Amino acid sequence: MTVLLDRFPALVRCDFDAYEGEVVFVQGPNGSGKTTLLRLLGGLVEAFAGSVLVFGRDPKTEARAVRREVSYLAHSYQMYEELSGRENLSFFSATASCDLERALEWTRRFGLIDRDLDVRFRVLSAGQRKKMSAAIALSRRTELLLIDEPHALLDQATKATLDRGLLELAQAGRTVIIASHELDRIATLASRTYRMSNGTATLMGSS
Numbered sequence: 542m543t544v545l546l547d548r549f550p551a552l553v554r555c556d557f558d559a560y561e562g563e564v565v566f567v568q569g570p571n572g573s574g575k576t577t578l579l580r581l582l583g584g585l586v587e588a589f590a591g592s593v594l595v596f597g598r599d600p601k602t603e604a605r606a607v608r609r610e611v612s613y614l615a616h617s618y619q620m621y622e623e624l625s626g627r628e629n630l631s632f633f634s635a636t637a638s639c640d641l642e643r644a645l646e647w648t649r650r651f652g653l654i655d656r657d658l659d660v661r662f663r664v665l666s667a668g669q670r671k672k673m674s675a676a677i678a679l680s681r682r683t684e685l686l687l688i689d690e691p692h693a694l695l696d697q698a699t700k701a702t703l704d705r706g707l708l709e710l711a712q713a714g715r716t717v718i719i720a721s722h723e724l725d726r727i728a729t730l731a732s733r734t735y736r737m738s739n740g741t742a743t744l745m746g747s748s
């Protein structure tokens with residue numbers, strides 16, 4: 542598929558696939574098209590040419606149905622800054638098929654304490670914000686998780702906890718697609734890796 546962003550070819554005849562229960566890594570230098578690929582799969586940008594199918598559906602014509610099956614954890618979080626973490630979790634459980642108990646469990650596994658859940662989201666540290674957002678992403682009842690730079694901002698222990706969570710999702714049959722620069726984490730996590738370069742994806746190998 543090809544994606545033009547403001548006439549710039551961000552993806553160029555890019556071939557990509559992922560299967561149920563897989564963790565797929567998308568790596569590549571800055572500006573190579575990783576985020577654009579994730580946004581395309583999440584129905585947030587449209588293909589100019591080529592075809593995109595997410596669980597057999599075209600995100601262009603069935604955007605709503607696709608979004609119900611997809612969680613997307615982006616660089617910037619779609620959290621309410623003036624609400625507490627706990628209130629944000631409640632909101633996402635009411636509106637975005639997030640399992641509240643599971644999300645609270647994830648906040649505990651990430652080492653967040655009651656105080657972190659009760660202060661306004663905007664006062665949390667960068668890493669705490671990331672943990673709260675990741676807890677929601679890991680707890681949504683969707684078949685596909687798209688996750689952009691999941692390890693950025695996290696300490697080593699939390700990176701390992703997150704990786705275990707991503708593997709648990711895959712073992713439960715969910716599909717996880719990760720854009721990341723952290724090549725050292727690929728070996729333990731990914732079943733396949735694509736390398737992006739100038740908007741095209743090359744399959745690097747399977748484990």
Ligand SMILES: Nc1ncnc2c1ncn2[C@@H]1O[C@H](COP(=O)(O)OP(=O)(O)OP(=O)(O)O)[C@@H](O)[C@H]1O
Pocket residue numbers: 546547548549550551569570571572573574575576577578737
């Ligand atoms: N709205 C836009 N208009 C024009 N060009 C854009 C737009 N959004 C992204 N691009 C361009 O598309 C290319 C791919 O961007 P993308 O964000 O997908 O890269 P990336 O691989 O995720 O980079 P990074 O590792 O820095 O996050 C870049 O050259 C970027 O400048």
